[in-house]
Amino acid sequence: MADLILLNGKIWTVDAARPWAEAVAVRGGRIAAVGTTAEVGRLGGAETQVIDLRGAFVLPGFIDSHVHFLNGGLSLLSIQLRDARTKAEFIDRIGAKARELPRGEWILNGDWDHQQFDPVELPRREWIDAATPDHPVCINRLDGHMVLCNSLALKLGGVTRETPAPPGGEIVKDPATGEPTGILKDAAMDLVFRKVPETTPAQARRAAEAALAYAAARGVTSVHDVSGEAGIDIYQDLRQDGRLTTRIYFYVPITTVDEIVRLKLKNGFGDETLRFAGVKGFVDGSLGSATAYFFESYTDEPGKTGLLNGEMFPQGIMEKRIRAADRAGLQAAVHAIGDRANAVMLDIYEKISAEDPPRDQRFRIEHAQHIRPSDFARFARLGIIASVQPYHAIDDGRWAEKKIGPQRARTTYPFQSFLDHGVRLAFGSDWPVAPMDPLWGLYAAVTRRTLDERHPGGWVSEQKISLEAAIRAYTLDAAYTEFAETVKGSIRPGFLADFVVLDKNLFVIKPEDIRLVKVVRTICGGKTVFQAR
Numbered sequence: 001m002a003d004l005i006l007l008n009g010k011i012w013t014v015d016a017a018r019p020w021a022e023a024v025a026v027r028g029g030r031i032a033a034v035g036t037t038a039e040v041g042r043l044g045g046a047e048t049q050v051i052d053l054r055g056a057f058v059l060p061g062f063i064d065s066h067v068h069f070l071n072g073g074l075s076l077l078s079i080q081l082r083d084a085r086t087k088a089e090f091i092d093r094i095g096a097k098a099r100e101l102p103r104g105e106w107i108l109n110g111d112w113d114h115q116q117f118d119p120v121e122l123p124r125r126e127w128i129d130a131a132t133p134d135h136p137v138c139i140n141r142l143d144g145h146m147v148l149c150n151s152l153a154l155k156l157g158g159v160t161r162e163t164p165a166p167p168g169g170e171i172v173k174d175p176a177t178g179e180p181t182g183i184l185k186d187a188a189m190d191l192v193f194r195k196v197p198e199t200t201p202a203q204a205r206r207a208a209e210a211a212l213a214y215a216a217a218r219g220v221t222s223v224h225d226v227s228g229e230a231g232i233d234i235y236q237d238l239r240q241d242g243r244l245t246t247r248i249y250f251y252v253p254i255t256t257v258d259e260i261v262r263l264k265l266k267n268g269f270g271d272e273t274l275r276f277a278g279v280k281g282f283v284d285g286s287l288g289s290a291t292a293y294f295f296e297s298y299t300d301e302p303g304k305t306g307l308l309n310g311e312m313f314p315q316g317i318m319e320k321r322i323r324a325a326d327r328a329g330l331q332a333a334v335h336a337i338g339d340r341a342n343a344v345m346l347d348i349y350e351k352i353s354a355e356d357p358p359r360d361q362r363f364r365i366e367h368a369q370h371i372r373p374s375d376f377a378r379f380a381r382l383g384i385i386a387s388v389q390p391y392h393a394i395d396d397g398r399w400a401e402k403k404i405g406p407q408r409a410r411t412t413y414p415f416q417s418f419l420d421h422g423v424r425l426a427f428g429s430d431w432p433v434a435p436m437d438p439l440w441g442l443y444a445a446v447t448r449r450t451l452d453e454r455h456p457g458g459w460v461s462e463q464k465i466s467l468e469a470a471i472r473a474y475t476l477d478a479a480y481t482e483f484a485e486t487v488k489g490s491i492r493p494g495f496l497a498d499f500v501v502l503d504k505n506l507f508v509i510k511p512e513d514i515r516l517v518k519v520v521r522t523i524c525g526g527k528t529v530f531q532a533r
């Protein structure tokens, strides 16, 4: 007898053998049957929970392939600057936060975006010093590749006009006075980060709970957490308590690879709720911070081609670490944004694939944002997964061309080019860099309408992809990316009972309305983890 039956739905299964169904039966957290309402209805008994979908649309639960889960939760609990659209509002909100927090407590996170200020300018410590004399401030841009510190935080970090920039980092200094402006980029952020007190276990638990609720409300039943060790203890506690309502597949920093290899931990350790993936590294920075690493100069900053991340030094270390990880049975996921960063990473993967014994590696490149046209074929040949975030395309699409010009923009967020070459896409959000909202992600991939509505036909419209392909990248191909395509990402017998119920059939509405669709219910392992009121 089934535990749960969903009837009278429009179910898109992401199973080529049976793309549509009306009903699903669940038993023991897994899918027992898929079929018509008449067929599946017969599997119910006195104890079966029956949900009449009344024509609602159902997909496999979304898999977000790139999140910083605990950070996302912490950002839900801290200052919100993502939508601070003016300098005045930015300053006001920071001042308000300082008044709310006890003296001496740090103001962190923020996710600000100076690209929405008019004129576009980087914030400076002078903007906020007067409002925050007693609170160290170290707030990040939404891409996490630069922070603004107030004078107090710089002092605690020992950053002065004399401080040299560490490799892979930049301390922005005023060209007139030589004094630090408060902006620290990439590796330079650590100068202040290391003075920030560690998150307490209680804060981390609250953050994880907030993140789980946020995921469930958006139909996300699995995430790939690329943020490192932070949170693993909390996830284990939550799992123990039966409260881990999102499945977490997690990476640790590539800098810890030697320890992991020594422990002989391999990809797949854990269970279907909490599972170990491998290592995550960085080749470069971000486009918004002008630290993404390109072959040619930034169009708006001649002579500047971006930065290699500190993890690329000393030279050769990235290859060494990836090789060690691969030989130990760990999956590698590496952040590469600029076209040259992607080429550098492809070189490394190519070399290791050629030299090591053949293995089902499923190497990943995170973001894979700007691709030199000749590199698509290399992605395909090496079976490298492009782990991409469609929301970034409609966000950065507002200003990316200013930074890289029209030619490079043609293969920026090049989703259709990847598909044309037979490269597998794994969709994600990069939350909290972008909202963890797959419906916005689908909307972005299918329409490429930038957030400022200035490209109604789609920015670089030839890179729009079909809805079917976009759904696949958020479900079955994301499952493939975590070696789980035989248990999730599709609605078929034997698979995990992870579903999202939506109020509209995405295939019949206008693409531009996808972002308005509401999650009605989220089911993970046969249990309802979110229900709209």
Ligand SMILES: [Zn+2]
Pocket (backbone or CB within 6 Å): 066, 067, 068, 226, 430, 433
């Ligand atoms: Zn990320």
